[in-house]
Amino acid sequence: MRTVTLGLKSLWLHKLRSFLTALGVVFGVASVVAMLAIGEGASHEAQEQIRKLGSLNIILESVKPPENQSASTEQRSMVIEYGLTTRDMQQIRQTIPGISIVVPSRYITEVIWNFDRKADGQVMGVLPVYPEMRNRVVTQGRFFSDLDLTAHRAVCVLTASTAARLFPLSTPTGKAVRVRNFYYTVVGVIEDETRAVGTDTSPSSGGESQAQILIPFTTLMDQFGETFFRYRTGGFEAEKVEFHEAIIRVGNADEVESRAEAIRHLLGTNHKKEDWRIIVPVELLKQAERTKQIFSIVLGSIAAISLLVGGIGIMNIMLASVTERTREIGIRRAMGARQGDIVVQFLIETVLLSGAGGLIGVALGLAIPIAVSHFAGVTTVVKAWAPTLAFSISVITGIAFGIYPARRAARMNPVEALRHE
Amino acid sequence: MADNAVEPIIRLTDIRKVYRTGDIDSQVLGGISLDIFPGEYVCIMGPSGCGKSTLLNVLGCLDQPTTGDYFLGGQNVAHLNDDELSSARNRNLGFIFQSYNLIQQLTVVENIAVPLYYGGKTDREMRQISEKLACQVGLDHRLNHRPNQLSGGQQQRVAIARALSNSPLVILADEATGNLDSKSGKEILDLFDDLNQQGKTLVFVTHDERMVERCTRVVRLRDGLLDRDEPGARSVARPKVAA
Numbered sequence: 001m002r003t004v005t006l007g008l009k010s011l012w013l014h015k016l017r018s019f020l021t022a023l024g025v026v027f028g029v030a031s032v033v034a035m036l037a038i039g040e041g042a043s044h045e046a047q048e049q050i051r052k053l054g055s056l057n058i059i060l061e062s063v064k065p066p067e068n069q070s071a072s073t074e075q076r077s078m079v080i081e082y083g084l085t086t087r088d089m090q091q092i093r094q095t096i097p098g099i100s101i102v103v104p105s106r107y108i109t110e111v112i113w114n115f116d117r118k119a120d121g122q123v124m125g126v127l128p129v130y131p132e133m134r135n136r137v138v139t140q141g142r143f144f145s146d147l148d149l150t151a152h153r154a155v156c157v158l159t160a161s162t163a164a165r166l167f168p169l170s171t172p173t174g175k176a177v178r179v180r181n182f183y184y185t186v187v188g189v190i191e192d193e194t195r196a197v198g199t200d201t202s203p204s205s206g207g208e209s210q211a212q213i214l215i216p217f218t219t220l221m222d223q224f225g226e227t228f229f230r231y232r233t234g235g236f237e238a239e240k241v242e243f244h245e246a247i248i249r250v251g252n253a254d255e256v257e258s259r260a261e262a263i264r265h266l267l268g269t270n271h272k273k274e275d276w277r278i279i280v281p282v283e284l285l286k287q288a289e290r291t292k293q294i295f296s297i298v299l300g301s302i303a304a305i306s307l308l309v310g311g312i313g314i315m316n317i318m319l320a321s322v323t324e325r326t327r328e329i330g331i332r333r334a335m336g337a338r339q340g341d342i343v344v345q346f347l348i349e350t351v352l353l354s355g356a357g358g359l360i361g362v363a364l365g366l367a368i369p370i371a372v373s374h375f376a377g378v379t380t381v382v383k384a385w386a387p388t389l390a391f392s393i394s395v396i397t398g399i400a401f402g403i404y405p406a407r408r409a410a411r412m413n414p415v416e417a418l419r420h421e
Numbered sequence: 422m423a424d425n426a427v428e429p430i431i432r433l434t435d436i437r438k439v440y441r442t443g444d445i446d447s448q449v450l451g452g453i454s455l456d457i458f459p460g461e462y463v464c465i466m467g468p469s470g471c472g473k474s475t476l477l478n479v480l481g482c483l484d485q486p487t488t489g490d491y492f493l494g495g496q497n498v499a500h501l502n503d504d505e506l507s508s509a510r511n512r513n514l515g516f517i518f519q520s521y522n523l524i525q526q527l528t529v530v531e532n533i534a535v536p537l538y539y540g541g542k543t544d545r546e547m548r549q550i551s552e553k554l555a556c557q558v559g560l561d562h563r564l565n566h567r568p569n570q571l572s573g574g575q576q577q578r579v580a581i582a583r584a585l586s587n588s589p590l591v592i593l594a595d596e597a598t599g600n601l602d603s604k605s606g607k608e609i610l611d612l613f614d615d616l617n618q619q620g621k622t623l624v625f626v627t628h629d630e631r632m633v634e635r636c637t638r639v640v641r642l643r644d645g646l647l648d649r650d651e652p653g654a655r656s657v658a659r660p661k662v663a664a
């Protein structure tokens with residue numbers, strides 16, 4: 001303890017020098033803690049999104065194939081037929097083992113009305129298991145039931161943002177919304193769709209938060225049929241899509257990837273065009289984890305380098321300090337200090353320096369993510385081990401880079417040290 | 422030495438010190454045998470380069486003789502390892518240097534306490550002892566000053582207090598008055614007289630002829646050998662030395 005006060009005194013004697021020396025460690029530790037928090041936050045967000053898609057799910061989407069340039073100029077009004085078909089669904093059900101359910105859905109892009117309030121968006125025809133399959137929570141009322149489905153009822157569920165837009169002042173349940181000339185009774189509200197990073201080219205995205213209402217699949221088929229017309233500059237364009245999306249649930253988590261491979265193969269032989277897409281959340285999750293690993297390795301290297309630089313800075317200053325204090329060392333040795341006492345004295349100084357630098361660095365490193373998430377709206381996650389690790393490494397750096405100067409100080413010949421000018 | 426009343430504090434037997442620079446050996450001490458008894462005030466004198474400081478370093482356990490034995494307070498310290506030497510210095514020796522050698526970042530009291538610190542004394546003991554000693558050397562009004570706020574004479578007083586703090590067997594000094602003007606040099610010499618009167622054993626290397634008048638014994642070296650060993654002006658009856 002007395003040696004600690006002694007070390008503090010020596011450091012205090014050269015306040016500016018000590019501060020500048022510790023600065024290297026401060027920035028090293030701060031950057032490590034901050035980057036880890038930001039990186040952890042980013043991957044946390046990505047993983048949350050992917051998890052929402054469901055780890056047992058395989059999601060198929062219809063994709064409009066790249067437009068054939070000559071065809072579209074010759075015939076401005078043609079029916080483009082693409083996407084997942086009933087045949088695909090049947091074959092998946094019949095030939096691929098270990099699949100518990102296949103949930104297809106269809107989307108229609110339309111304007112949704114509540115009297116004079118409107119929202120551009122999608123009408124999705126889905127099955128009652130949809131919320132469970134996509135991990136979307138019904139926040140108000142209920143989702144439609146099997147009865148609604150079999151009876152082809154005109155009921156709908158709004159997404160939270162759509163509900164807020166169409167019914168800003170009242171609860172939507174029990175009221176009706178209009179699409180074209182069809183009216184749907186709102187039975188519930190469901191949370192907005194979260195999209196995994198890298199999958200946002202699906203037809204459901206586009207605008208920031210596109211309005212969305214979900215209606216029974218059967219009702220949609222009745223009212224809108226299989227062909228969907230859309231007005232485009234220069235003419236009408238018609239698309240015929242049987243299913244826009246299908247969610248396939250695999251019974252066993254271990255089988256998801258092999259089943260996905262089988263479905264890829266199946267669809268590959270069925271479709272000549274690239275008019276479908278497969279999203280396997282488990283694969284995405286693994287990919288995200290790999291990315292995170294690489295990120296961690298890169299961060300680790302940066303951390304190592306910055307702490308190395310900080311450590312070298314400390315060592316440099318301590319060597320200078322040892323030379324400068326040769327006389328003091330000689331005096332202490334003459335007064336009975338053992339080599340070990342001198343080593344401890346100098347080591348404590350470096351550890352105090354690097355430890356103080358580490359503490360300030362941790363504080364700074366915790367402040368930066370808070371500022372970032374406050375001003376940039378990015379999620380940051382500070383894992384308790386990160387600051388602890390960074391701090392311990394800074395102390396270890398102090399010891400590692402302090403041991404040489406300290407030993408050098410201790411090994412000095414007392415007679416020569418006393419003669420030193 | 423069966424019927425000897427007084428044991429020597431220091432007994433050197435045929436101490437040799439050889440420095441090796443490159444391939445050339447130069448013998449700085451050529452076989453010195455010397456006994457120093459409690460209460461003696463010994464001046465070691467001789468021309469420059471004759472090996473006085475080298476001898477004092479050996480006496481101070483700062484340097485090991487190449488050959489020979491050195492008994493300090495009955496313990497042969499010629500073959501101790503570094504840690505044992507450190508502790509021998511701490512327990513038995515007090516040092517006074519020509520250039521004071523105070524630690525600049527420490528106050529007067531803290532400087533005096535340095536040997537106590539390595540002697541494992543508590544903070545309280547350190548403070549008590551060093552304050553008492555500071556008063557004894559006439560620095561009671563400078564307790565918390567730093568060395569650079571003191572005159573040379575005052576700094577040397579601090580160094581003397583520091584040399585006394587561990588109640589060592591012997592106090593060693595190399596040119597203790599060398600840096601001081603005649604007035605403050607005289608004050609320091611008076612202080613040494615007091616210490617010797619109190620029974621402290623002093624072994625001083627010096628060029629200062631005034632010291633010869635005050636000491637009890639003068640040892641003259643020449644080319645690394647004992648040239649003459651004669652009583653000083655204040656010599657008392659030498660204790661009988663066993664053959």
Ligand SMILES: Nc1ncnc2c1ncn2[C@@H]1O[C@H](COP(=O)(O)OP(=O)(O)OP(=O)(O)O)[C@@H](O)[C@H]1O
Pocket residue numbers: 440441442447449468469470471472473474475476
């Ligand atoms: N580390 C060393 N290596 C080699 N030779 C040394 C070393 N230290 C001292 N010497 C030599 O030993 C001799 C005695 O040196 P010492 O310092 O003991 O002399 P001194 O009697 O104290 O002289 P002065 O009165 O000038 O202080 C000198 O010739 C010096 O060159």
Ligand SMILES: [Mg+2]
Pocket residue numbers: 473474475595
């Ligand atoms: Mg000398």
